[in-house]
Amino acid sequence: MVASPKDINPNNEPTVLCPECGVPIPVSMEKCPYCGIRMPRGCKMLAIRVAVGIVALIAAIIALCLFTRCSSNEPYKIVDGTIICHTPKRAAGQQDMLGFAAEPLETVRVGFIGLGSRGKGGPKRWSQIEGTQIVALCDLKQECIDKAQEYLDKAGRPRAAEYTGSEDAWKQVCERDDIDLIYVATPWASHVEMALYAMECGKHVAVEVPAAFTMEELWQIIDTSERTRRHCMMLENCIYDFFELTTLNMAQQGLFGEILHTEGAYIHSLDHSMRRTDRTWRVDHLRNFRGDAYPTHGLGPLCLVLDIHRGDRFKTLVAMDTKCVMGADIYASAHGEKLDDFQNGDQTTTLIRTENGKVIQLHHNIVTPRPYSRDYALVGTQGYAVKYPIQAFRIGNDVPEGVNPVSLKAHPFMSNEERDALLEQYKHPIIKEVGEIAKKVGGHGGMDFIMDYRLVYCLRNGLPLDMDVYDLAEWSCPAPLSSISIKHGSAPVQVPDFTRGAWKRIKGYEFAYAE
Ligand SMILES: NC(=O)c1ccc[n+]([C@@H]2O[C@H](COP(=O)([O-])OP(=O)(O)OC[C@H]3O[C@@H](n4cnc5c(N)ncnc54)[C@H](O)[C@@H]3O)[C@@H](O)[C@H]2O)c1
Numbered sequence: 001m002v003a004s005p006k007d008i009n010p011n012n013e014p015t016v017l018c019p020e021c022g023v024p025i026p027v028s029m030e031k032c033p034y035c036g037i038r039m040p041r042g043c044k045m046l047a048i049r050v051a052v053g054i055v056a057l058i059a060a061i062i063a064l065c066l067f068t069r070c071s072s073n074e075p076y077k078i079v080d081g082t083i084i085c086h087t088p089k090r091a092a093g094q095q096d097m098l099g100f101a102a103e104p105l106e107t108v109r110v111g112f113i114g115l116g117s118r119g120k121g122g123p124k125r126w127s128q129i130e131g132t133q134i135v136a137l138c139d140l141k142q143e144c145i146d147k148a149q150e151y152l153d154k155a156g157r158p159r160a161a162e163y164t165g166s167e168d169a170w171k172q173v174c175e176r177d178d179i180d181l182i183y184v185a186t187p188w189a190s191h192v193e194m195a196l197y198a199m200e201c202g203k204h205v206a207v208e209v210p211a212a213f214t215m216e217e218l219w220q221i222i223d224t225s226e227r228t229r230r231h232c233m234m235l236e237n238c239i240y241d242f243f244e245l246t247t248l249n250m251a252q253q254g255l256f257g258e259i260l261h262t263e264g265a266y267i268h269s270l271d272h273s274m275r276r277t278d279r280t281w282r283v284d285h286l287r288n289f290r291g292d293a294y295p296t297h298g299l300g301p302l303c304l305v306l307d308i309h310r311g312d313r314f315k316t317l318v319a320m321d322t323k324c325v326m327g328a329d330i331y332a333s334a335h336g337e338k339l340d341d342f343q344n345g346d347q348t349t350t351l352i353r354t355e356n357g358k359v360i361q362l363h364h365n366i367v368t369p370r371p372y373s374r375d376y377a378l379v380g381t382q383g384y385a386v387k388y389p390i391q392a393f394r395i396g397n398d399v400p401e402g403v404n405p406v407s408l409k410a411h412p413f414m415s416n417e418e419r420d421a422l423l424e425q426y427k428h429p430i431i432k433e434v435g436e437i438a439k440k441v442g443g444h445g446g447m448d449f450i451m452d453y454r455l456v457y458c459l460r461n462g463l464p465l466d467m468d469v470y471d472l473a474e475w476s477c478p479a480p481l482s483s484i485s486i487k488h489g490s491a492p493v494q495v496p497d498f499t500r501g502a503w504k505r506i507k508g509y510e511f512a513y514a515e
Pocket of ligand 1: 117
């Protein structure tokens with residue numbers, strides 16, 4: 001009786017073909033049960049090795065997936081403990097926006113979307129800036145539009161067209177063919193959709209902070225700006241604050257030596273405003289978001305000092321948060337519901353290391369009584385500047401006469417008189433130009449006016465804007481990246497190069513001026 005394959009291989013061993021009759025023979029058999037020839041030892045060993053190799057390969061793949069926790073749902077992977085975010089390829093024919101300047105506009109025609117507590121200041125300031133036309137005002141609430149119209153009346157400007165009554169009335173503003181710039185000051189959830197749509201309609205965009213909360217959205221904004229050749233600037237006003245501009249000037253003139261470490265923050269007790277029951281978008285967002293939700297005010301001014309994507313770039317980010325106590329309490333006041341799973345830690349700390357070996361420290365805390373601070377500190381090899389709680393400097397390392405160099409008084413801040421003289425000496429040219437009018441028109445002490453003034457100036461003169469779309473992405477990205485780091489036990493995240501290879505092309509940060 002002829003042996004069946006089941007008879008000769010009851011344990012389902014790996015097999016090797018008999019060189020004489022071509023039948024698969026279990027590797028452990030010395031002889032072929034069909035033709036009787038002796039099975040060559042090499043074949044048997046080869047088959048065993050192949051079988052062992054396949055098993056080892058499968059085990060290695062499983063282990064790699066377990067240890068690196070690769071997840072097909074996440075837009076990142078973890079390699080050797082470092083989180084690596086996906087960088088989408090730039091489409092063929094698409095070019096970067098570094099140094100991009102659009103055609104000059106004699107008059108900048110603007111449409112405002114979102115006229116709430118922040119947005120209502122836009123039309124007020126713009127009505128004081130030469131070379132502007134306020135074409136359209138859009139908000140869900142008629143009373144917000146009415147208020148903005150009053151500002152135009154007061155400034156002797158014509159009233160603007162009104163858009164309200166539906167969640168997407170703003171699209172009609174973007175679709176108008178007599179508008180150059182869409183100015184977005186709505187809550188966070190609508191920033192990306194509005195910015196993308198406006199660019200697709202051929203409009204430049206200025207969008208409030210932070211521009212976006214996911215890496216995918218940031219890449220969408222970059223890709224759309226690069227493809228449509230429209231500016232997309234984030235309305236980061238803090239780069240124009242007086243101390244920040246002047247210390248940027250000092251840093252650029254080498255007063256602090258090489259800046260190695262910087263500190264920034266958004267520490268602002270929003271307790272009262274977030275407990276309101278009629279305006280809950282921020283606390284609703286924080287309910288589901290663990291990480292620094294508002295990094296741009298602290299980060300923007302530091303990035304100009306550090307020449308980010310103008311010779312340096314973010315390389316690695318790590319973040320850690322405290323537990324949440326006050327956030328959940330505030331949510332309960334706003335919604336009448338006590339949650340056990342409110343996500344946002346009361347204080348979040350993020351550290352970013354740059355390619356050139358500099359470190360940025362960021363804090364976010366909007367729920368404790370800690371007094372307002374954006375920290376803003378520059379630590380250089382030859383000096384130190386700090387803004388909060390008081391503006392102060394130390395330049396050089398001389399020890400005052402008669403003081404023991406190891407005493408705690410050996411390295412004091414310079415006197416207030418010396419500080420004020422230094423601030424005067426290094427006053428930034430932009431402040432010299434518009435500082436006084438900025439203080440009069442106002443908006444966070446004048447910095448909001450300077451921001452709008454510079455935006456209009458650059459658009460009218462066909463210059464690159466002070467902040468480009470890569471600034472928008474870099475200053476917003478600690479929101480998603482701190483979240484990812486915290487989710488993985490404060491693991492390091494490799495920050496993508498949003499310029500996709502061009503971060504060294506521009507040498508040093510500069511404001512553009514017309515001839
Ligand atoms: N740069 C700064 O200093 C600064 C300061 C405060 C707020 N902000 C930013 O400004 C933005 C708005 O904040 P806020 O405090 O003014 O909020 P807010 O709630 O007071 O105002 C938002 C306004 O947007 C309107 N709105 C919402 N959805 C709309 C839609 N689909 N179409 C038209 N209008 C719509 C609302 O009716 C409301 O009037 C946020 O992104 C915030 O982070 C920036």
